[in-house]
Amino acid sequence: MPASTTASRVLHVDLATGASRVILFEGRPLHLGGSGLAAALYDAYGHPAAPATDPRQPLIFAIGPLTGYYPLMSKVVCGFRSPYHGQWAESHAGGRLALALRFAGYDALMITGASRTLSCLVVGSRRLEVHDVHYLRGQDVFVTGKYLRRFGKDSSGHRSTVRIGPAGEKGVAFACANVDSFRHFGRLGAGAVMGAKNLKGIVVLGDGGAALPEGKDYPKLFRDIYGAVTGTDMMQKYHDLGTAENLSVLNELKALPWRNLQATTDPAIDGISGERFAEQLLLRQTACAGCPVGCIHIGLLRQQFARDHEFLYKQVSYDYEPIFAQGSMLGLTNASDVLALLDDTEKLGLDCMSAGVALAWATEAMERGVVTEAETLTPLAFGNVASYVTALQHLANGTNEFWRTLGRGTPAATAAYGGQEFSCVLGQEMAGYATGEVFFVAQSLGFRHSHLDSGGYSYDQSAPPREPGSFRAPEEIAADVDKAVAFLVDDEQKRIAINCMVACLFSRKAYSQQRMQEALAAIGLVAEADNLPQAARAVQAARWRLKLQTGYRPEEVTIPKRFTEITTWKGPIDTAYMDALRLAYVDAIRRMADAPGPTAG
Amino acid sequence: MKILKANRMERCIGCHGCSLACARLVHKRLSWSTAGIRITSAGGLSTGFEARLCLACNPAPCALACPTGAYAQRKGGGVKVNRDLCIRCGNCAAACPVDAIHLDGETGLPYVCIHCGRCVPFCPHACIELADLPDEPDVQDSPGETPDVADVADAPARGAGEEAPHAR
Numbered sequence: 001m002p003a004s005t006t007a008s009r010v011l012h013v014d015l016a017t018g019a020s021r022v023i024l025f026e027g028r029p030l031h032l033g034g035s036g037l038a039a040a041l042y043d044a045y046g047h048p049a050a051p052a053t054d055p056r057q058p059l060i061f062a063i064g065p066l067t068g069y070y071p072l073m074s075k076v077v078c079g080f081r082s083p084y085h086g087q088w089a090e091s092h093a094g095g096r097l098a099l100a101l102r103f104a105g106y107d108a109l110m111i112t113g114a115s116r117t118l119s120c121l122v123v124g125s126r127r128l129e130v131h132d133v134h135y136l137r138g139q140d141v142f143v144t145g146k147y148l149r150r151f152g153k154d155s156s157g158h159r160s161t162v163r164i165g166p167a168g169e170k171g172v173a174f175a176c177a178n179v180d181s182f183r184h185f186g187r188l189g190a191g192a193v194m195g196a197k198n199l200k201g202i203v204v205l206g207d208g209g210a211a212l213p214e215g216k217d218y219p220k221l222f223r224d225i226y227g228a229v230t231g232t233d234m235m236q237k238y239h240d241l242g243t244a245e246n247l248s249v250l251n252e253l254k255a256l257p258w259r260n261l262q263a264t265t266d267p268a269i270d271g272i273s274g275e276r277f278a279e280q281l282l283l284r285q286t287a288c289a290g291c292p293v294g295c296i297h298i299g300l301l302r303q304q305f306a307r308d309h310e311f312l313y314k315q316v317s318y319d320y321e322p323i324f325a326q327g328s329m330l331g332l333t334n335a336s337d338v339l340a341l342l343d344d345t346e347k348l349g350l351d352c353m354s355a356g357v358a359l360a361w362a363t364e365a366m367e368r369g370v371v372t373e374a375e376t377l378t379p380l381a382f383g384n385v386a387s388y389v390t391a392l393q394h395l396a397n398g399t400n401e402f403w404r405t406l407g408r409g410t411p412a413a414t415a416a417y418g419g420q421e422f423s424c425v426l427g428q429e430m431a432g433y434a435t436g437e438v439f440f441v442a443q444s445l446g447f448r449h450s451h452l453d454s455g456g457y458s459y460d461q462s463a464p465p466r467e468p469g470s471f472r473a474p475e476e477i478a479a480d481v482d483k484a485v486a487f488l489v490d491d492e493q494k495r496i497a498i499n500c501m502v503a504c505l506f507s508r509k510a511y512s513q514q515r516m517q518e519a520l521a522a523i524g525l526v527a528e529a530d531n532l533p534q535a536a537r538a539v540q541a542a543r544w545r546l547k548l549q550t551g552y553r554p555e556e557v558t559i560p561k562r563f564t565e566i567t568t569w570k571g572p573i574d575t576a577y578m579d580a581l582r583l584a585y586v587d588a589i590r591r592m593a594d595a596p597g598p599t600a601g
Numbered sequence: 602m603k604i605l606k607a608n609r610m611e612r613c614i615g616c617h618g619c620s621l622a623c624a625r626l627v628h629k630r631l632s633w634s635t636a637g638i639r640i641t642s643a644g645g646l647s648t649g650f651e652a653r654l655c656l657a658c659n660p661a662p663c664a665l666a667c668p669t670g671a672y673a674q675r676k677g678g679g680v681k682v683n684r685d686l687c688i689r690c691g692n693c694a695a696a697c698p699v700d701a702i703h704l705d706g707e708t709g710l711p712y713v714c715i716h717c718g719r720c721v722p723f724c725p726h727a728c729i730e731l732a733d734l735p736d737e738p739d740v741q742d743s744p745g746e747t748p749d750v751a752d753v754a755d756a757p758a759r760g761a762g763e764e765a766p767h768a769r
Binding site: 068069071096099102103125126156157158206207208209210211212219222223224226227230231284285286287288289290291292293294296 | 614615616617618621624625626629630631632633634635639640641642650651705706707723725726757
């Protein structure tokens with residue numbers, strides 16, 4: 001347990017040899033945990049020069065020094081070399097995994113090598129087993145979960161199950177790793193990394209514990225933080241409508257992508273709004289372990305499967321991003337249709353955002369004759385849920401050359417078939433924010449190519465609207481660019497500190513830097529508390545360095561034409577501003593990594 | 602005399618706040634196991650959550666099974682526990698008809714709800730409450746060391762009202 005030393009306790013399992021060891025990984029005041037710990041472990045044990053698919057590459061699950069000690073310290077950072085773009089990548093998830101790892105006694109679980117047979121790793125405070133689960137080959141995420149729950153029955157309620165579906169086994173570059181049914185290491189292909197390791201699942205048993213520090217500081221601080229997150233309206237929006245409340249908001253702003261971003265608003269929003277889901281389909285909310293908020297919204301999917309009123313029901317989690325990617329982006333305007341697609345996506349083990357946006361591109365490609373039914377095997381059409389149910393199966397299973405190519409990511413498909421100009425790709429398939437120039441640049445160039453790297457979407461929303469056709473002088477654009485880049489760099493650094501702890505990003509108002517320092521000090525981690533600001537900067541640099549070392553060329557990132565064709569509430573996109581911003585952010589990334597690029601000499 | 606009841610578990614979101622609070626405040630541990638109330642899910646999260654806690658038997662089979670007097674009958678139901686007398690035999694857990702007693706794997710010490718209510722303010726959906734016992738003749742209280750009322754100083758600061766925050 002962490003409070004006594006400056007080393008992180010890491011369990012390293014090598015699936016190739018079956019050997020494992022506990023590593024006392026020194027330097028916690030420098031790497032902190034989470035994002036920083038994962039990057040430091042890759043630095044020490046990774047193979048930057050080898051391909052991402054090399055089985056020796058580590059798959060790392062890291063929690064933070066505050067995990068379990070305070071409310072909303074409930075997430076896990078998964079660090080891996082992404083099969084999507086080959087680079088060092090992170091994906092974050094909650095569920096019960098963070099607390100299960102804490103109570104199993106580890107700050108990180110690092111897995112190298114590939115197993116000879118499809119396997120399940122079982123980790124607890126006094127258990128370490130690798131089981132042959134060849135019988136689960138091809139099984140979907142839910143069936144797999146049911147079978148994996150045979151391991152560690154004594155820890156029911158205190159264990160976490162990470163597993164992949166067919167997409168991960170087949171190596172789809174955006175296959176997700178499902179955590180406890182409703183949460184995911186979604187983006188950039190952690191599921192495919194598990195598949196390449198022949199690792200169908202991981203069961204973590206949180207069957208241990210630790211003594212708490214003496215004195216009143218810790219319980220008092222816990223009480224204060226708990227009071228702030230539950231006794232005020234700080235978190236209200238997350239458990240009320242949840243993130244789905246943004247559908248109406250962004251649609252009103254003309255910033256919600258519809259039908260492959262052919263439009264940014266549509267009056268049909270009422271059919272898939274957060275209000276519609278909450279009033280008609282919301283069954284209940286649930287929470288990640290250690291979080292009193294309960295932001296996970298579970299919808300009821302009721303499906304008729306035969307005549308004579310034969311129904312089945314399923315529970316499907318929803319959020320803003322899944323509804324955008326598999327709702328508005330595909331032209332679906334019925335909430336139950338969206339849940340049906342999300343349920344299939346879940347079972348197949350695909351990242352719902354990349355899958356939805358990839359299918360949106362394929363639909364427009366078909367409309368324009370870039371691809372035909374000879375490739376897609378099914379007639380894709382916006383609004384046609386049945387065609388997308390079939391397409392998801394093709395995508396996850398790689399039925400033919402077209403679907404296998406699209407399964408390597410939309411950029412791979414546009415390279416092979418054309419249609420790059422209308423592909424909604426910003427480093428990877430876009431997140432649901434057609435808010436303008438700053439977000440487009442932030443996601444295209446950002447470390448995770450995610451809306452979570454920094455608040456570019458909120459920066460866009462805070463900028464005043466421009467008069468249509470108004471001209472801006474170069475000096476005015478340059479000043480705006482400097483301000484926006486400074487915001488992106490600073491906001492990323494603040495989020496990195498949070499991601500080193502590893503708190504839920506929804507709690508970032510509750511956890512200022514000072515609050516995190518107090519929290520660390522109250523559990524005896526004084527060196528970590530003192531060094532937090534410097535460590536956050538160092539982790540920011542380390543992550544960028546790793547991304548550059550593993551193949552990232554920010555200078556080569558382009559923003560497809562589609563993003564320049566839209567109109568938001570601010571009017572048309574200012575392409576001169578966006579281009580200047582892109583170049584300036586590239587320079588900033590090189591500076592952060594302290595690794596000058598070709599243009600910087 | 603009050604006892605802890607988990608009467609509204611259909612509201613539970615699985616945050617484990619109750620277990621963590623009990624471990625933190627009563628037992629000075631960071632744990633979701635070494636606690637008098639523990640949350641389980643049977644067959645995955647889609648089936649909802651159950652609370653494992655003492656149902657306040659009167660007489661309590663665990664107290665009758667304890668060979669050293671570490672467990673003593675609590676007035677109205679449940680038990681009081683004196684850890685100093687415990688020999689870690691596990692008889693209490695074996696005798697409990699509802700699996701409410703957790704034996705810690707490392708120390709062998711038993712963890713059972715003492716109906717103090719310190720977990721109640723940390724449930725965001727008011728799934729649990731300290732409730733009055735029905736007026737029934739019962740076995741008399743035995744001397745013991747554990748408290749039987751909530752120490753309200755533990756409770757988190759509230760915004761408005763005393764209700765659970767999401768149950769407003």
